[in-house]
Amino acid sequence: MKTITIRRPDDWHLHLRDGAVMEGVIGDTSRHFARAIIMPNLVPPVVTTADAQAYRQRIMEVLPEGHRFQPLMTLYLTEHTQADDVEEGKRSGLITAVKLYPAGATTNSHGGVRDLDKVMPVLERMAAIGLPLCVHGEVTTPEVDIFDREAVFIETVLDPLRRRLPELKVTMEHVTTKEGIDYIKSAPANLAGSITTHHLIINRNAILVGGIRPHYYCLPVAKREHHRLALRAAATSGDPRFFLGTDSAPHVDPSKECGCGCAGIYTSPNTMSCLAHVFEQENALDRLEAFVSLNGPAWYGLAPNEETMTLVKHDEQAHFPAKRETGAGDITIFDPMFPLHWAVAD
Numbered sequence: 001m002k003t004i005t006i007r008r009p010d011d012w013h014l015h016l017r018d019g020a021v022m023e024g025v026i027g028d029t030s031r032h033f034a035r036a037i038i039m040p041n042l043v044p045p046v047v048t049t050a051d052a053q054a055y056r057q058r059i060m061e062v063l064p065e066g067h068r069f070q071p072l073m074t075l076y077l078t079e080h081t082q083a084d085d086v087e088e089g090k091r092s093g094l095i096t097a098v099k100l101y102p103a104g105a106t107t108n109s110h111g112g113v114r115d116l117d118k119v120m121p122v123l124e125r126m127a128a129i130g131l132p133l134c135v136h137g138e139v140t141t142p143e144v145d146i147f148d149r150e151a152v153f154i155e156t157v158l159d160p161l162r163r164r165l166p167e168l169k170v171t172m173e174h175v176t177t178k179e180g181i182d183y184i185k186s187a188p189a190n191l192a193g194s195i196t197t198h199h200l201i202i203n204r205n206a207i208l209v210g211g212i213r214p215h216y217y218c219l220p221v222a223k224r225e226h227h228r229l230a231l232r233a234a235a236t237s238g239d240p241r242f243f244l245g246t247d248s249a250p251h252v253d254p255s256k257e258c259g260c261g262c263a264g265i266y267t268s269p270n271t272m273s274c275l276a277h278v279f280e281q282e283n284a285l286d287r288l289e290a291f292v293s294l295n296g297p298a299w300y301g302l303a304p305n306e307e308t309m310t311l312v313k314h315d316e317q318a319h320f321p322a323k324r325e326t327g328a329g330d331i332t333i334f335d336p337m338f339p340l341h342w343a344v345a346d
């Protein structure tokens with residue numbers, strides 16, 4: 001039996017939602033992960049430090065007994081965000097990052113940013129106090145093909161912004177393209193990228209071949225195979241600029257299986273099993289710890305976790321339920337389309 005022991009991992013991009021869905025899904029993260037950056041795209045979004053404080057409290061109230069888990073809170077950047085409020089959030093230790101959603105880019109992003117000029121005072125303050133900006137890197141221009149939206153964002157939005165404000169620390173979240181990987185590698189030390197579990201496993205065929213499969217639809221949408229290979233090479237390289245952000249994004253099944261389904265893949269329950277499989281396939285099990293437990297904390301200026309996690313490769317298949325049942329309805333769990341043999345030891 002093969003085993004590997006690593007420091008306990010963190011998830012640097014997670015959607016926990018609120019209410020009954022949050023209550024149903026939180027244990028899938030807090031069972032394995034010590035910390036997670038919590039996305040603020042609730043309805044209404046988490047815009048102020050007071051909103052984040054209240055949301056954090058709701059999270060702690062539904063945390064399962066005996067789980068030690070630290071939610072790292074973010075603010076949803078709007079054109080009305082106040083620099084003083086952001087600074088206060090960081091100084092109090094509550095706020096780990098601010099999230100930029102270009103308006104209309106994804107789920108609950110209509111309150112996001114349309115005009116970057118309007119948020120420059122906030123971004124300048126963030127640069128001054130060393131607070132990172134987490135970026136959903138896709139343009140929303142209707143003329144731009146959905147598969148090109150990340151590459152066009154880098155060229156027309158991210159690179160100009162970074163030239164305008166070189167001191168700003170930016171996390172390019174859920175990178176899905178070779179262009180994204182190359183851009184991060186070519187940048188100075190104040191740019192890093194998170195990579196999801198599912199983008200290491202699926203390419204766009206998963207969504208479209210043999211029928212339309214809504215449970216593989218997310219944003220940024222999975223791209224061609226050569227992009228997936230670039231992501232795998234980056235994630236398994238040990239390069240400190242790349243770390244795990246699952247973007248695990250639960251939606252109840254009726255919201256996915258319909259005429260206009262929501263974007264989001266729910267990977268929290270089997271993410272660690274999937275990643276051990278991927279890293280073993282790439283002969284990089286010795287670099288799994290860097291990707292899931294070391295590079296993220298170093299980037300966010302935090303200490304790595306002291307506790308450890310052991311993963312065991314069993315001869316038999318590790319079984320996960322097809323769905324997570326919640327008080328709001330069932331949520332389909334990511335199916336990697338290969339048998340999983342790695343499991344987190346209890």
Ligand code: DOR
Nearest residue numbers: 106107218219249263264
């Ligand atoms: O697939 C996605 N789902 N991408 C996002 O950017 C948002 C997320 C969600 O909130 O459902």
Ligand code: ZN
Nearest residue numbers: 015039247249
């Ligand atoms: Zn997300």
